[in-house]
Amino acid sequence: MxxxxxxxxxxxxxxxxxxxxxxxxxxxxxxxxxxxxxxxxxxxxxxxxxxxxxxxxxxxxxxxRVPLQHLTGTAPFRHLKLAVGPGVFVPRPETELIAGWVLDRIAGLEAPTVVDLGSGSGAIALSVAHEHPGARVVAVERDAGAIEWTRHNAAARAAAGDTPVDVRPGDMTDPGLLSELDGTVDVVVSNPPYVPEGARLPREVADHDPPLALWGGPDGLDVVRGLVRTAARLLRPGGWLGIEHADQQGGSLPALVRSAGGWAEVADHPDLAGRPRYTTARLDRQ
Structure with missing residues (x-):
């Protein structure tokens, strides 16, 4: 035929x-x-x-409704093609925007340190390492299945000549996570689990994306609360935080960051369709 x-x-x-x-x-x-x-x-x-x-x-x-990317084995993300499959969250095109925001924040820095919390496939971390070769990038992933994909993609990109990414197992809400980096990080970025309990999801997501990458408690912000505390500890004064979120959290997530104290220039940003997509803030602690 x-x-x-x-x-x-x-x-x-x-x-x-x-x-x-x-x-x-x-x-x-x-x-x-x-x-x-x-x-x-x-x-x-x-x-x-x-x-x-x-x-x-x-x-x-x-x-x-098996995800297309599971069938092809890859997902495009900015300038990369990442391996994906069962056990890892498939990166979405809208997340490319927050990766671009990170790169804008570190553009003038020769050797910035960037931490990607809940890295999954490694999409954000590996894009930063690919597009800013001088950056030190640490990718943290809690899920034992997902981190195998992080490691696989990191090894593939290092073999292709990109700056190696430091992949670490860990929980983004752990008070002791990456304690050796306290007060030294230039940007903390995350696409955390933010789906509120009871939300209806497409079958591709509900049936195939790992639960640890999706569910964020009653309002979707349980993990984010711990993430904000971790970021405040890791960042240097004047360092930046970026968090992706659900459409309906364009007001609640910035409010959460403001209420935590110590943050300035808290702002929310739309995706290409005009929907609220990610919140950014600068650490105001001296």
Missing amino acids: SARRLLADAARRLADAGVESPRVDAELLLAAVLGVSRAGLLTAGEVPADVAHRFAGLLEQRAA
Whole structure:
């Protein structure tokens, strides 16, 4: 069957299953099994029967709402392609914004120290190391399954020539976490678990993302409260904190940071769709 016909049928199948971007997902799956880029599909002709069979199997899994990135094995993030799969939170495009904010904060520093708390796939930490080779980056992950993905991606990026990232097991709310760095860190950044209890999530998220990466207590901010205390201890005076959050937390999370005391320039920032997405603040302690 021709690639064009396969894609048309696949897009209809995924649309009927309620997949949000059926045509794009069908193209990415077919490109993956053919071993070409998505643009390479433009010149694809007849698809061999064995390839079409593998494509049909992936299509059925995607229709059952297995995340696209689990099926392709990778997730793009800024300038990187990260390995992902069961046991790790799939990085989202909106998180690229807070990674860019970190890079803006350290742009004028020759050897800044950045700590990424709850690193997961390592998306933020590895992007910082890739785009600011002079940075010392520490990635902390609590989940025993997820940290294997952090380590895998960190090793792959180091092998590609990026500055190595220091991957550590640990809980971002632990009062003793990274105590040797107290008062020396330039930026603490986190995409923490922030989903409120009882929230309805897409099946791709609810069924496949690790619970430790999702749930943040009744208001979604239980972990964030401990995170703010950890950041205040780690940061140097004038250092910066950035925290991603849910759409509905654009008021509550900045209020939490302000109420903790010791923070200045507390601000919230929208994503490209205009939705509240992450809060930043500068440590005001002398």
